[in-house]
Every structure is written in C-alpha cells, then in structure tokens.
Amino acid sequence: MHVLDDLSGALVRSLCELMVPGSGRVWPEVYIDALLARMPQEERDATLAAFLALAPVSESVEALASCAATPDFAVVRAFACDAFYSDFLARGAPGPSAYAEIDFTLPLAARLKKDWSYLGVTG
Numbered sequence: 001m002h003v004l005d006d007l008s009g010a011l012v013r014s015l016c017e018l019m020v021p022g023s024g025r026v027w028p029e030v031y032i033d034a035l036l037a038r039m040p041q042e043e044r045d046a047t048l049a050a051f052l053a054l055a056p057v058s059e060s061v062e063a064l065a066s067c068a069a070t071p072d073f074a075v076v077r078a079f080a081c082d083a084f085y086s087d088f089l090a091r092g093a094p095g096p097s098a099y100a101e102i103d104f105t106l107p108l109a110a111r112l113k114k115d116w117s118y119l120g121v122t123g
Helices: 006-019 029-036 041-053 061-065 072-084
Strands: none
Touching: 006 029, 006 041, 006 061, 006 072, 029 041, 041 072, 061 072
16 A cells, blocks of 8 residues: 555545445455555545545445535545446455456456556556
8 A cells, every 4th residue: 555554444445335335345445545646645635535524424324325415425436436347356355346246248358457557556
C-alpha cells in the first residue's frame, strides 16, 4: 500500500462492500490505494476526506443510506464501482472477480492476462 494504512484500508474495503456487495473479496482498497498514489495531492486529499466523512456511517447499509444524497457518497460510490467492475482482483484476494462471477468472458478477452502494472499493482 502506498497511501492507505491498515485502518484506512479497512474503512475503504468496508465502504466498498456496503456500496457494491461482494466487492470486498477482490480487496478494492488495493486498487483504490494505487489510484490515490497517482493523484495530485489536492485530489487525493479530497478523495480521502470523502471516505473519512462516511466513516461514522460505515457500520451498515441503513446508516450509509442516510448519506446517499451527499457528494462524499457519490465520490466513494464511484471508486467502489470502479474497483470492482474494472475486474480487478488483488494478488492474494479470495475472489472471484466481477467478470468471473457473472461469467462475462469474451473469446478474445479470455486469452488476455490482465496487467495492472500501470497502477503499480503486480499479480
């Protein structure tokens, strides 16, 4: 991890799981951490602030729903969706990835090995 520590990584995973059920199994915090590490400082700080703003309501879907109309919710939801639906699967994560779960395989794409190295993530 480059930006997130254990506590903030756990928060990111928890919020992603609440917003996109099942996404926690791909370890979305690894993907989001890699994105954060490549952002300009101002954008990184704003994104981290959005996650932290939702920390008090991260214990349940019902609590989180109280913030559904906020800009912080929109930011976190965008990252949660991108982390899961990009078909990311962190090395060591139990998976399956989103595409594997729904059996979304295209003949040509099935032959490709996904390369996340541009994010600084190996595996």
